[in-house]
Amino acid sequence: MCVAVPSLITALDGLDAIVDVGGVTRKANVMLTPDAKIGDYVLIHAGYAISIVDREEAEATLALFKELAENIEPEELNP
Amino acid sequence: MTEKILLAHGSGGSLSHDIVNEGILSLLGNPILNKLDDSAVFDVKGKVAFTTDSHVVQPIFFPGGDIGRLSVCGTVNDLSVMGATPLYLSLALIIEEGLPKEDLKKVISSIKEAAEEAGVRIVTGDTKVVNRGNVDKLFINTAGIGIIADGVDISGHNARPGNRVILSGTIGDHGIAVLSKREGIGFETKLESDIAPLNIMTAEMMQASAKINCMRDPTRGGLSSTLNEIAEQSGVSIRIDEEKIPVRREVAAACEMLGLDPLYIANEGKLVAVVEAEDADKILAQMKKNKYGQNAAIIGEVTEKHAAKVTLKTALGTSRIVDMLVGEPLPRIC
Amino acid sequence: MSQQNYFGQSDMAKGLVESIKRHAVKEARYMEFCGSHTVAIMKNGLRQLLPHNLTLTSGPGCPVCVTDNSELDKAIALAKIPDVIVASFGDMVRVPGSHSNLQEAKAGGSDIRIVYSPLDALQIARTNPDKALIFIAVGFETTAPTVAASVMQAKQEGLRNYYILSLHKVCPPVIKALLDSGEVNLQGLICPGHVSAVIGAKAWDFIAKDYGIPCVVAGFEALDILQCIDMLAQQTAKGEASVEIAYKRSVTHDGNITAQRILEHVFEPCNASWRGMGEVPGSGLKLRAEFAAYDAEKNFEFDPGPTKAQKGCICGEVLRGVKIPPECKLFRKVCTPKNPIGPCMVSSEGSCAAYYHYGEVND
Numbered sequence: 022m023c024v025a026v027p028s029l030i031t032a033l034d035g036l037d038a039i040v041d042v043g044g045v046t047r048k049a050n051v052m053l054t055p056d057a058k059i060g061d062y063v064l065i066h067a068g069y070a071i072s073i074v075d076r077e078e079a080e081a082t083l084a085l086f087k088e089l090a091e092n093i094e095p096e097e098l099n100p
Numbered sequence: 101m102t103e104k105i106l107l108a109h110g111s112g113g114s115l116s117h118d119i120v121n122e123g124i125l126s127l128l129g130n131p132i133l134n135k136l137d138d139s140a141v142f143d144v145k146g147k148v149a150f151t152t153d154s155h156v157v158q159p160i161f162f163p164g165g166d167i168g169r170l171s172v173c174g175t176v177n178d179l180s181v182m183g184a185t186p187l188y189l190s191l192a193l194i195i196e197e198g199l200p201k202e203d204l205k206k207v208i209s210s211i212k213e214a215a216e217e218a219g220v221r222i223v224t225g226d227t228k229v230v231n232r233g234n235v236d237k238l239f240i241n242t243a244g245i246g247i248i249a250d251g252v253d254i255s256g257h258n259a260r261p262g263n264r265v266i267l268s269g270t271i272g273d274h275g276i277a278v279l280s281k282r283e284g285i286g287f288e289t290k291l292e293s294d295i296a297p298l299n300i301m302t303a304e305m306m307q308a309s310a311k312i313n314c315m316r317d318p319t320r321g322g323l324s325s326t327l328n329e330i331a332e333q334s335g336v337s338i339r340i341d342e343e344k345i346p347v348r349r350e351v352a353a354a355c356e357m358l359g360l361d362p363l364y365i366a367n368e369g370k371l372v373a374v375v376e377a378e379d380a381d382k383i384l385a386q387m388k389k390n391k392y393g394q395n396a397a398i399i400g401e402v403t404e405k406h407a408a409k410v411t412l413k414t415a416l417g418t419s420r421i422v423d424m425l426v427g428e429p430l431p432r433i434c
Numbered sequence: 435m436s437q438q439n440y441f442g443q444s445d446m447a448k449g450l451v452e453s454i455k456r457h458a459v460k461e462a463r464y465m466e467f468c469g470s471h472t473v474a475i476m477k478n479g480l481r482q483l484l485p486h487n488l489t490l491t492s493g494p495g496c497p498v499c500v501t502d503n504s505e506l507d508k509a510i511a512l513a514k515i516p517d518v519i520v521a522s523f524g525d526m527v528r529v530p531g532s533h534s535n536l537q538e539a540k541a542g543g544s545d546i547r548i549v550y551s552p553l554d555a556l557q558i559a560r561t562n563p564d565k566a567l568i569f570i571a572v573g574f575e576t577t578a579p580t581v582a583a584s585v586m587q588a589k590q591e592g593l594r595n596y597y598i599l600s601l602h603k604v605c606p607p608v609i610k611a612l613l614d615s616g617e618v619n620l621q622g623l624i625c626p627g628h629v630s631a632v633i634g635a636k637a638w639d640f641i642a643k644d645y646g647i648p649c650v651v652a653g654f655e656a657l658d659i660l661q662c663i664d665m666l667a668q669q670t671a672k673g674e675a676s677v678e679i680a681y682k683r684s685v686t687h688d689g690n691i692t693a694q695r696i697l698e699h700v701f702e703p704c705n706a707s708w709r710g711m712g713e714v715p716g717s718g719l720k721l722r723a724e725f726a727a728y729d730a731e732k733n734f735e736f737d738p739g740p741t742k743a744q745k746g747c748i749c750g751e752v753l754r755g756v757k758i759p760p761e762c763k764l765f766r767k768v769c770t771p772k773n774p775i776g777p778c779m780v781s782s783e784g785s786c787a788a789y790y791h792y793g794e795v796n797d
Contacts (some may be wrong), residue, residue, distance in 0.1 A: 022578035023470060024359040024432060043353030045280075051554055051692040052583045055465035064358070064631060064684055067523070067573075068551025069580040070692060071692075072631040072684050079683035086657055089449030098364035179731055285550050319438065334789045359524075359782070408793070418479025420792040425772035430524030430548055432782060 027074050031080035033059050040065055103201040108230025110195070118172035119227060123204055127212045128191070132223040140223035144247060149184035151175060152243035160207070160237050164276045164292025165368075168210030171240040173297045173368060174319070180299040181315035181371055183254035183306060184246030187345045188219060190224040190264065191240040197232050207238065218297035219321035220244065252306065258313035259334035263402040264380035266373045268301070268387055269294065271323050271393040272351040275365035275429070280354070287357070291350040292348045293394075296369030301390040306402045311376035318372055321425045324363040324410065326372050331402075338410045340400030340422070359432040374402060443657075450660040451483045453631040457667035463489040463619060464666050465755050467609060468626035469496030469783030470654050476792035478656040488663065491618070494608060494711060494753040495626055495786040497573045498525045498781035505601045506531030507738035509570045512599060512730055513544035519562060520546045521555035522536035522570040529780045536570075538597075539754040559588070568730045571598040576628040578602045578719055579693040582700035585721070585728050602719035603706050605629050606637050611714045613645050613739040618755045622666035624659070625651040627681045632697075634689025635679050642675040653681035700725055709777055710750030749776035752785050759789040766790065 028040035028049065040049045040063065047068075051057045054070040063070035109115045125134065132140050135252055160167040166379045172189065179186040191211065199355050215222060273294040298317065305312060314334070318326035323345070329341065331338045346364045355362050369392055375383050387393030410422040466472055472492045475481065481490060494500055510531050513520040520536070527536040527548060540546040544567075549555050553571060559567035571581045581598060588596040605626060612618060625638050631649045638649040648669035652662035662680040669675060679685050697719075706718025721729045747764055751757040759765050759778070769775040771787055778784035 023468075023574065023626070024357075025357050025576065025628045025631070026353075028357075041787065042357055044291075045287055045351040045357060047357070050554070050585075052582065053579050053690060053696060055692055066576050066628060067580045068553040069583060070554055071576060071579065071628065075683050082661070082683060086446040086449065086661070089453055090443075090445040092258040092449060092452070098155045257576050285548075285554070414478050416478055416480075416483065417481040420477060420479045423771075423791045430527065432523060432525040 025064040025067055027062045028065045030057055030059050030061050030063060105195050105199045105201060105229055107197045107229050124208055127208050128222045130221045149179050149246045149248055151178040153285055154241040156239050158236055159281050160307045162281055165265040165295040166207055166210050166237055167240055168207035169212045169214045169295055171242045172211055172214035173295050175242040175244040176220060176297040176299050177317045179244050179246035180302040181317050182250045183252040186244055186299050187222045187225045187248040189220050189242050189244040191222045193227045194235050195229045195238040196235045196237050197229055199237055199302040210212045216299060218299055251311060254315055255314055256314050256330050256333040259330050259336050259374040261336055261402050261404050262377055263313055263374045264377050264398050265338060265400040266384055267397055267399045268371045270346040271367055272349045272362035272365035274368040275353045278350050289350045294367055294369035296392045298392060301393050304386055304390060305383055309383050311379040311381040312373055314374045315416055316372050318367050318370055319365045322366060325424045327410045335405055337403045337406045338400060339403055341413045343415050344397050344399045346395045346397055360429050364429050367399060371414045440473050441542055446657055447660060453484050454664045454667055457664060457671050458485045458488050459671050462489045462621035462670045463491055464622040464624055465491050465493045465620050467493040467495040468625040469604055470625055472785055472788050474654050474659055476788040480659060491755045493755050496781050498529055499706045499784045501572055501601055502709050503532045504741040506689040509599055510534055510539050511738040512568050512734060513539045513546055514733055515736060517565045519558060519565050519567050521549045521558055521567060524548045524571055525781060526572060529777055532779060547737055556584050556587060556596060558753055559593055563595060566597060566790055567597050568597045572601045574605055574629050575632045579632060579697045582696045585680045585700050585725055597728055598735060599730040603717055607717040608708060608714050612754060620647055621670050622648040624662050625649050627651055627653045627685060628766040630685045632693045633687055635677050635687050638677045640781050642677050646675045648675045649677045649680045651681050651685050655737040710753035745775050747776035749778045752778050759786040
């Protein structure tokens with residue numbers, strides 16, 4: 022229901038942030054995530070950061086997926 | 101103070117002449133146009149392609165182009181994808197009073213530049229000025245004619261099962277570049293519109309192979325609508341591969357941010373070609389040599405007709421329908 | 435570390451699917467509450483990857499779809515007031531009210547602007563001080579704090595021409611109402627990721643505890659959803675029911691406390707009408723009395739007229755997860771995105787539109 026994209030905070034002035042998603046930048050407001058700082062990834066929804074993305078958890082999820090991929094039979098993998 | 105276009109400039113009197121003479125003829129003049137008779141008069145030989153398109157874009161200046169370049173390229177491309185060599189264009193301007201003269205000059209300069217690049221001439225035209233609010237700054241209609249060589253039969257009706265589908269480059273660049281400048285949506289990107297005349301590339305493609313069955317430029321409605329139209333007209337189905345479709349990182353990111361799908365976003369310098377399989381690689385290689393076809397790719401193939409006109413193989417190997425666009429793509433939050 | 439490039443690789447999907455197949459030893463029906471999940475499932479063709487004993491069914495989690503005719507009629511009536519600018523998210527403009535929609539109101543001369551953020555609506559209010567700006571505030575707990583923040587900003591700036599029409603809805607009460615109806619038989623709930631980012635996974639504890647239904651919060655990449663289904667299948671296999679998170683990079687147990695406080699500072703719960711569900715107690719949000727100056731309903735006189743329901747469509751049953759769109763007689767025949775009869779076909783997130791646009795292929 023809610024489009025929200027992980028975006029990198031590249032500049033911060035009070036509550037006004039500049040965020041970057043794959044080379045696209047726009048203004049965002051960090052009133053809802055007061056702990057956000059430059060270099061954090063935040064989920065942006067309707068122009069506001071609604072959550073700070075936890076990098077360690079992101080890495081852990083990815084590692085889990087990779088492990089599952091490694092467990093499947095080689096012939097099932099795409100070349 | 102900037103000089104503005106006034107209602108009186110469209111009166112038909114001497115102020116009108118000023119605009120036409122100073123603003124337009126001085127830049128676009130050529131022997132046919134300069135006569136300023138009521139019609140352009142010229143000879144053509146062979147089968148004629150004839151098309152028209154009205155251009156309304158907001159804002160009129162956008163990253164990578166403006167309404168002037170758009171008005172030339174749109175018509176040139178509509179002729180080119182029919183296999184025609186574009187020759188002559190008409191140019192009709194509907195101007196909202198108050199438009200800075202400087203803006204008009206910039207637009208006309210873009211028209212000149214695009215026409216020169218495409219090798220076409222503006223041979224007749226018209227200028228009207230309307231009350232504020234009756235149009236949004238500037239609307240442009242162009243019509244164009246081109247010549248189709250003997251034996252060329254390129255049409256949306258000609259796609260056959262087994263044919264390959266070639267896309268000339270990345271999708272969504274134009275729509276996203278324009279959207280980035282709209283009020284209430286604004287975002288920043290280095291992305292520029294892909295707006296370009298494609299007639300040189302189509303000529304090169306036709307020289308490389310006679311086995312091009314149809315071509316079309318996926319403008320409004322995006323790639324999905326163009327493929328659906330071709331499938332409908334030809335009575336076939338089309339299967340494309342998600343991973344083969346070139347999309348710029350910025351377009352993918354902006355689409356994700358705004359809840360849009362690149363398959364539905366407009367292009368102004370791209371074409372889709374449906375070609376016989378045996379010549380697909382040859383045509384692709386030729387396209388890649390042209391600067392407007394560097395990112396060209398074979399994205400799918402034509403199949404026998406199924407219930408679904410266009411299907412897409414996802415990156416996960418599953419399949420889904422690709423439908424036509426309904427309404428304008430609007431940024432969404434849900 | 436951009437997530438969208440990070441995930442989505444077919445080998446990792448295969449690994450997850452193999453894991454699901456190992457765990458899905460029992461027949462089960464899982465509901466994805468959220469419309470974005472419905473779209474992601476259809477767009478990625480995820481059903482084609484699942485074992486036959488797992489069924490996915492869509493829930494009422496599309497704020498646009500569940501916005502009632504009576505609520506849209508209010509928005510349209512407000513847009514007709516002279517010197518009013520209505521700002522709306524793009525999602526809402528094509529959704530039918532009783533007689534018309536915002537797009538038609540715009541064609542009829544109303545000043546309606548599409549915005550991406552309440553921040554953009556605030557900006558329009560600032561640059562048009564002689565007009566009233568009314569923002570049509572739809573959305574769940576993800577969106578409501580952003581609107582609450584904009585109201586607080588307006589108050590702080592002393593901006594006197596910014597108003598909202600609060601059509602916000604909250605999720606847990608409607609899931610409760612759905613389960614209490616006894617109409618759907620569920621073995622698991624795919625909980626909405628971005629709602630949970632705000633309210634926390636704890637909001638679903640009552641479902642696991644009181645109803646014995648496994649709950650897993652999911653993100654929106656194909657792999658996130660597969661991981662969620664795998665975790666649900668494991669709970670089903672073990673006969674357990676707990677709340678887990680398959681989207682830990684963005685969701686915690688407690689959620690975003692600041693966002694929750696701001697939401698509660700500005701809004702209070704109220705009853706709300708859901709399309710297809712009727713009135714659900716405590717499932718809406720209205721502005722608190724101290725923010726009445728920003729409440730469009732309290733500051734403008736308008737008459738939305740009598741409400742009329744669309745006839746002959748089963749959107750209500752689709753929203754409740756009782757039926758799927760192809761079971762509707764109108765689907766694809768009379769009701770299409772071009773000529774939508776019900777809201778589930780209008781909204782890009784609606785189940786009917788998702789089935790129509792991305793319908794799976796059997797060839």
